[in-house]
Structure formats: C-alpha cells, structure tokens
Amino acid sequence: MTQVIAVANHKGGCGKTTTVINLAAEFARSGLNVLVVDMDPQANASLHLGKKHPSEVPITCAELLLSEVEKLPAAIYEDNHIPGVGLIYGSLQLGKAEDELKDDTPRPSEELRQKLAPLMGLYDVILIDCPPSLKLLTSNALAASTHVIIPIESGSQYGMYGMTDLLRHVNRIRRINPQLELLGALLVKHDERQTVCRLIEAAAREQIGKLLPIRIPTSTRVNQAAMAQTSLHSLDRSAKVTREFRALAQLLAQQLQLRATSQLEEDVEINGEES
Numbered sequence: 001m002t003q004v005i006a007v008a009n010h011k012g013g014c015g016k017t018t019t020v021i022n023l024a025a026e027f028a029r030s031g032l033n034v035l036v037v038d039m040d041p042q043a044n045a046s047l048h049l050g051k052k053h054p055s056e057v058p059i060t061c062a063e064l065l066l067s068e069v070e071k072l073p074a075a076i077y078e079d080n081h082i083p084g085v086g087l088i089y090g091s092l093q094l095g096k097a098e099d100e101l102k103d104d105t106p107r108p109s110e111e112l113r114q115k116l117a118p119l120m121g122l123y124d125v126i127l128i129d130c131p132p133s134l135k136l137l138t139s140n141a142l143a144a145s146t147h148v149i150i151p152i153e154s155g156s157q158y159g160m161y162g163m164t165d166l167l168r169h170v171n172r173i174r175r176i177n178p179q180l181e182l183l184g185a186l187l188v189k190h191d192e193r194q195t196v197c198r199l200i201e202a203a204a205r206e207q208i209g210k211l212l213p214i215r216i217p218t219s220t221r222v223n224q225a226a227m228a229q230t231s232l233h234s235l236d237r238s239a240k241v242t243r244e245f246r247a248l249a250q251l252l253a254q255q256l257q258l259r260a261t262s263q264l265e266e267d268v269e270i271n272g273e274e275s
C-alpha cells in the first residue's frame with residue numbers, strides 16, 4: 001500500500017516545503033521508495049529538489065492535472081538533488097490549471113487522485129506539498145491523500161490564524177475521501193522557552209486535537225540546506241533540527257507501517273550515543 005501524505009496549511013511560510021523535503025530525504029535514506037508531488041505554483045520544493053528549472057519542464061503537475069493519465073510517466077523525474085527522491089514538478093502554470101479545472105472538469109477536486117492512481121503500490125510513500133491557499137489545488141492534494149500533516153509556525157502569534165477554515169476544509173474533503181486521516185499538527189520553529197510558542201502549542205492542542213510529538217526547532221541550517229539544494233541530513237546530520245526530522249520520519253514510518261525502518265532506527269541510536 002502506498003501512503004500519500006499531504007502537507008497542508010493555507011498560511012505561507014509555516015514550514016510545509018521544508019517538512020516535505022526533509023521527510024522525503026529521511027524516508028529515502030531508510031530505503032523507502034519516495035515521490036514528492038509539488039502542487040504549489042511557487043514550486044519551492046521543485047527548486048530545492050529538481051535539477052531542472054520548473055519553467056523548462058514540459059510536464060509538471062499543471063499539465064498532468066489537465067491531461068490524460070498517459071502523461072504520468074513523463075511527469076516523473078527520478079534523478080534529483082536528493083538521492084532516492086522522485087519528483088513531479090510544480091510550476092507557475094498551476095495557477096492557470098486551477099482555473100481551467102474549475103471550468104472544464106466534472107469533479108475538479110479529484111483530478112490529482114485519478115492521475116496518481118497508477119502509482120499506488122509502486123511507491124512506499126508520496127508526499128504532496130500544498131500551496132498557501134484552500135482552493136482547488138489543495139482540495140486535489142487532500143482528495144488524493146491518505147493522510148495530512150498540518151505544520152504550524154509556533155513562533156508566530158498568528159500561527160493558528162485561519163485554522164478553523166483549514167479543519168473545515170479537511171472535513172469537507174472527507175465527503176469525497178473518507179479515509180483521509182489527520183496525522184496531527186507539527187509545531188515548526190518551536191522554542192519551549194518562548195511564551196508565544198507555548199501559547200500556540202496550547203491553542204493547537206485545543207483546536208486541532210492532535211499534535212505530533214515532535215517539535216521542529218528554529219535553525220539557520222534549514223535555509224542553508226535549501227540554498228545548497230540538499231537535505232538537512234547531508235548538511236549537518238547531528239544538528240537538533242535534523243534529528244527532529246529524523247525522529248518524525250521514524251515515527252511516521254512505524255505508524256503508517258512503511259517498509260524499511262532499520263536505517264532510521266540505527267541512526268537515532270548512533271545520535272543518542274553521541275549526545
């Protein structure tokens with residue numbers, strides 16, 4: 001069974017793309033077959049992961065959404081900057097695709113699910129990076145997913161702003177995708193010592209009900225890894241932020257019964273000894 005995890009929050013800058021990239025890298029390192037699907041017109045995940053510029057890629061998520069399923073093989077790029085992570089690019093064209101879906105398709109939220117259907121069973125895990133909106137692209141991502149993670153910027157007093165809309169949207173998508181399961185909120189840029197972080201944590205626990213037990217700290221390594229087009233693991237495997245993403249990948253691999261977890265477990269032990 002392929003597990004499909006959407007990383008969604010219509011608030012920009014809360015850590016969606018960073019979560020997708022580093023979870024993908026950790027899953028791939030443990031020997032899992034991983035695909036990233038970039039549904040954001042800003043294509044940040046593609047810019048990080050891909051060896052091509054999104055504007056030069058003939059078949060991105062945009063073309064895939066609007067075309068027949070035959071285009072799928074040509075949309076998948078396996079040779080990317082992070083070894084073992086496949087990519088379906090995002091591009092600016094996704095904005096246009098979103099408008100066309102709305103006008104021309106009988107079930108506009110279900111196109112991605114249909115287009116990815118042939119991949120079920122071929123990958124262990126597919127991670128979908130969502131755009132910062134609650135419109136059709138996010139609906140398509142949620143309708144195609146088995147699970148959703150909601151990153152929340154806990155260092156921002158506005159981190160929970162709009163959360164009721166997002167939860168309502170997830171519930172609405174369950175009408176067409178009843179199996180969609182909320183894995184939980186993921187607190188990003190979290191610092192226990194800051195009052196704002198503790199307040200956001202309490203609000204997230206109350207409003208969302210489900211918090212992942214991992215906290216991602218603020219780290220300059222995150223931007224450095226993006227600039228170097230690499231994973232946190234390759235940049236600095238012993239940084240706290242790297243260890244937290246590794247722990248998150250390990251937790252999800254166990255919870256979702258993804259195949260290979262041995263490498264991840266080994267690393268956590270090694271790091272335990274080091275610190």
Ligand SMILES: Nc1ncnc2c1ncn2[C@@H]1O[C@H](COP(=O)(O)OP(=O)(O)O)[C@@H](O)[C@H]1O
Nearest residue numbers: 012013014015016017018189217218219222223
């Ligand atoms: N844990 C972190 N520590 C420091 N900076 C971070 C962290 N997570 C994300 N960032 C930075 O914050 C910005 C937004 O993160 P990103 O993952 O692109 O969010 P989104 O995809 O939700 O818009 C980026 O510049 C990213 O490098």
Ligand SMILES: [Mg+2]
Nearest residue numbers: 016017040044
């Ligand atoms: Mg993003």
